[in-house]
Amino acid sequence: MSGEDKFKILIVDDEESMREFLEIMLVQEGYRVTVAHDGEQACHILDRESFDLIITDIRMRNINGIGVLKKAKDVDPGATVVLISAFASAETAVEAMKEGAYDYIPKPFKVLDFKRVIRDALGSRTGPKEKGVGPKIDLHFGSLVGESPQMRKIYDLVERVSQTRTNILISGESGTGKELVARAIHSLSERRDKPFVVINCGGIPESLIESELFGYRKGAFTGALIDKEGLFDTAHGGTVFLDEVGELSLVIQVKLLRVVQDRTFTAVGGTQVKTVDVRFISATNRDLEREVIDNNFREDLYFRLNVIPINIPPLRDREGDLPLLAHYFLEKFSMEMGKDIRKISTYAMDILNNYSFPGNVRELENIVERSVALERSKIVLPDSLALSCLRERGLERINRTPDLGPEGIRLDEVMWEIERDYISRAMEIARGSKRRAAELLGINLRSLRYRLEKAGFVENDGSKGYVGGT
Ligand SMILES: Nc1ncnc2c1ncn2[C@@H]1O[C@H](COP(=O)(O)OP(=O)(O)OP(=O)(O)O)[C@@H](O)[C@H]1O
Ligand SMILES: [Mg+2]
Structure with a gap:
């Protein structure tokens, strides 16, 4: 970038060292920088000149950062303003956001973080304004978000398997989107106009599951007053989603094997053999292979269901x-x-x-x-x-189910450890503000001070823990 097309930035700070530091850093990054030594001077400059970005300290004499922000929005409602705030002015930062600031940077900051916010802020100016400032988001198959290589592989697989009738086993940790993927496969397949029937294998009581799946004939058991169709009747022509398939008892596994193998079943209390056309997509967050080795899951059923495996990676692994x-x-x-x-x-x-x-x-x-x-x-x-x-x-x-073990525990020590963990995490998130940390923990400031002292987070010698803040 050279000359005219460089981004123009205005820095406003009444602290000289900070002003200089920011100026040097931003000039090095290739921006055109103007500095103002207080809010008043900034307002004068803003009257004459426009900037791509205004970075202002919040706490200044006379006209503070909010004043500069208001002035900037006054002369150009689309102005991008980033505020720098110390811990103590967190409340003001919230107010600033309400006034339309783009972001705020808490002090002290890391140079890398600072540069990132600046790039982000300037980037937001190049996109269409009213479309928001977040990244552009594509929906895959109308529902799935994510562009990581791991997810792209899955989209690819979804597309390929949707055209077949092959059974699929989707595995992945809880909440990774197994059901969403199953629905995507169904909606891309030729079966899309037929039912997608979810069978929650862990949720139906053992005594009911057979009649739920296969239906029953009048008189099959007490209370069976009429013939009733089962989920497999409903699913005919469509897809059956066996959710949490690892939860099925061995008895039901045998009955299911017959449907998966021959596509036939018989209603409870009935004699007529029914044929059904369904595709099976199963999901599990257990290691089903392990369950097979441990004899908790039938091997023959496992192989029938797992013709094509799809493993959805946990969110933390998706780049x-x-x-x-x-x-x-x-x-x-x-x-x-x-x-x-x-x-x-x-x-x-x-x-x-x-x-x-x-x-x-x-x-x-x-x-x-x-x-x-x-x-x-x-x-x-x-x-x-x-x-x-x-x-x-x-x-x-x-x-979490508490683990007592044969030896028992020392409750005081355990509680103490938990307390310490939470306090230190809260102080971290609150960036040293005790008031904020107390809020996060749902206790009052006095109680936090007392606990900090008890936990050995010394207040003023700086050797340990948290110094300063309010
Ligand atoms: N890639 C994604 N894009 C958008 N939303 C998603 C994505 N993955 C999951 N979700 C959403 O997250 C929630 C959980 O998804 P889903 O129910 O499919 O997960 P699951 O693997 O079946 O979970 P569980 O094992 O707990 O049953 C849903 O609200 C779903 O819409
Ligand atoms: Mg699920």
Whole structure:
């Protein structure tokens, strides 16, 4: 980039060292930089000149960062403004977002993070304005989001297998999108106008499953007052989705094998052999091969169902899909809730990037939904997101079946460990702000101070833990 087509940036900061530092860094990056030493000077400059990006400190004498932001939006409603804020002014940052700031960078920041926000902010100017500021999202087969090489392989497979009648076994951790993939295959196949019948193998009581699947004849058992069709009758011509197939008992596995093998079945209490035309797609989050070795799953049924295996990778292994999915859900939920949130702040995205998502896409979906519900500004800030992630993990722990072991535990020590973990994580997310950390933990500031001291996070000698902040 040279001369005229360089991006123009205005830096506003009343602290000289910071101003110089930012100027040198941005000039090195190849931007045309103008500096203002306070809000007032910035407003004068904004009256005469326009910029691609305005970076302003929030806390300044006279006219502060919000003032600069308002002025910039006044002269050009499309102006892109990024604010730099210290911990103490987190509230002001929220206010700034409401006024239409593009993003905010908390102090202290890493140079790499800073450059990323700047590039992101400038990038948003080149796209069509009203289309939002998130990445462009394509839906595959009308429902699947993600462009990672791992997911592309799956789209490819989905397309190829959809044209056949071959049975498919989809494996993957919980929440990876197994059912979505199964539905995609059905909707691409010649069977698309026929039923897609979900059989929740883990959810139907053992005593009912046979009559649910195969139907029953009048008088087959007490209460069987009329003939009733089963799920296989309903599914004729379509696709049967055997969800959580690993949950089937060995008895039912035998009955199912017959349908999978010969495509025939008999209603409970009936004699007539019925023929059915269905395609089987099964799903499991267990290692079914292992279940076969352990004699929990019939080998013959396993081979019949698993003609083509599709393994969906966990979200944490998909390169580049997280931001796409996050923005997809953001758009979906802000529309549903009638909110105008179009962006996830860079720092909020960092929190997501550092999370392992044991619940995969479903967990991400839930986190974004809650964040949108909680968010008061126009952009998802770390606060609302962190709250969701933290709550999620809290629940995970609480729901876990406690492992006492033969030796028992020391409850005080365990509770103490959990407390320490949460406190240090909350302080991390709150970037040292005790007030914010206390909010995240649902306790008051005094209680947090007391616990910090107890946990040995010394306040003022800087040797350990968290210094400063309010
Ligand atoms: N690639 C994707 N793009 C968009 N949404 C997705 C994607 N993958 C999963 N989802 C969404 O995540 C949620 C979970 O997906 P789905 O029910 O298909 O997962 P699953 O693997 O069957 O989960 P479980 O093992 O818990 O049954 C759904 O709301 C689904 O719409
Ligand atoms: Mg499922």
